[in-house]
Amino acid sequence: MKREQAWRIFASEYNDSEIEIKGEGEMVPSYIITPLGAKINRLFIIGVLTDVENVSDSGEFVRAHVSDPTGVFTLYSGQYQQDITNELTNIEVPAYVAVIGKIRTYVPEDGEEMYTSIRPERIIEVNAETRDQWIVETCESTKHRIESYLEAKKMSEPKINDLRKLGFNKDLSEGIVTALQSYETVDFMKYVQLIKESLEFINPDKKNSLDDIKKYDGKEINDKEEENDLKSSEEEKEIFKEIENNVLEIIKENEDEEGVSWDSITEKCEKTGLDKDSIEEAINSLMDKGLIFEPILGIIKTT
Numbered sequence: 001m002k003r004e005q006a007w008r009i010f011a012s013e014y015n016d017s018e019i020e021i022k023g024e025g026e027m028v029p030s031y032i033i034t035p036l037g038a039k040i041n042r043l044f045i046i047g048v049l050t051d052v053e054n055v056s057d058s059g060e061f062v063r064a065h066v067s068d069p070t071g072v073f074t075l076y077s078g079q080y081q082q083d084i085t086n087e088l089t090n091i092e093v094p095a096y097v098a099v100i101g102k103i104r105t106y107v108p109e110d111g112e113e114m115y116t117s118i119r120p121e122r123i124i125e126v127n128a129e130t131r132d133q134w135i136v137e138t139c140e141s142t143k144h145r146i147e148s149y150l151e152a153k154k155m156s157e158p159k160i161n162d163l164r165k166l167g168f169n170k171d172l173s174e175g176i177v178t179a180l181q182s183y184e185t186v187d188f189m190k191y192v193q194l195i196k197e198s199l200e201f202i203n204p205d206k207k208n209s210l211d212d213i214k215k216y217d218g219k220e221i222n223d224k225e226e227e228n229d230l231k232s233s234e235e236e237k238e239i240f241k242e243i244e245n246n247v248l249e250i251i252k253e254n255e256d257e258e259g260v261s262w263d264s265i266t267e268k269c270e271k272t273g274l275d276k277d278s279i280e281e282a283i284n285s286l287m288d289k290g291l292i293f294e295p296i297l298g299i300i301k302t303t
Helices: 011-015 079-090 128-154 160-165 170-182 188-202 224-254 262-270 276-288
Strands: 006-008 019-021 031-033 042-054 062-068 071-077 095-106 115-125 292-296 299-302
Touching: 006 128, 011 042, 011 062, 011 071, 011 188, 019 170, 031 095, 031 170, 042 071, 042 079, 042 115, 042 128, 042 292, 062 079, 071 079, 071 095, 079 115, 095 128, 128 160, 128 170, 128 188, 160 170, 224 262, 224 276, 224 299, 262 276, 262 299, 276 292
Parallel strands: 006 042, 071 115
Antiparallel strands: 019 031, 042 062, 042 095, 062 071, 095 115, 292 299
């Protein structure tokens, strides 16, 4: 049996997934189909390990979270991966980590939503430069899936063989066809914006213009209203980014070795004119990005 490729994928796309193809039999793999058509059995991620906690009385089952610029991956490891479980619990958080793992899903009894996570097969500590390189490579992979998805949408009846003739590999071609059949709508511009913000995350001085994201549907966006909506969205994101930066600076200025309390952050931020909702949203966003973490409840610390 072939070894499944380990996909580079951002947390946002992985967590947006709603489709699982379950393998029948002990040796038949299962797959998650993402909205952009990644057909995932194994994945390769790099981000900030923000917390590791025991979720069983015996301590043999742990849950961990790894943040990338778009969201958070959840990891579960137990007694059947004891070496990995030990490695996770021995890493001092926060830390940059690279993880190769298998897909894991959970669907509650009501069956309304599928929750994704990862069962790690290997985990090692890495540095910030390695994390940044992963972000660049994952942006390229996401862009390739967007282009593949849009090529398939041009077809009156997308078929795997037709996509393969265009140069797309077997797994992606199968995944795209399944995604088109399974997801009613896919907001691919969300993932275009995700690429843009991820690149800005590692290089904030390099700003991508609006024109850079206006060609992904195969043509320029000429509709004035749609263009104005995009510009408005850009302006809102710039304002929120400034709020985030202000909150982060206040945390850095006031933390000690233990960190700084959430209440203290809120109080000092309010003195600068920020409202509580904006402060809380900024703190949560900074945690999602791995720039800060909560070592104990109510205490915030920079990474």
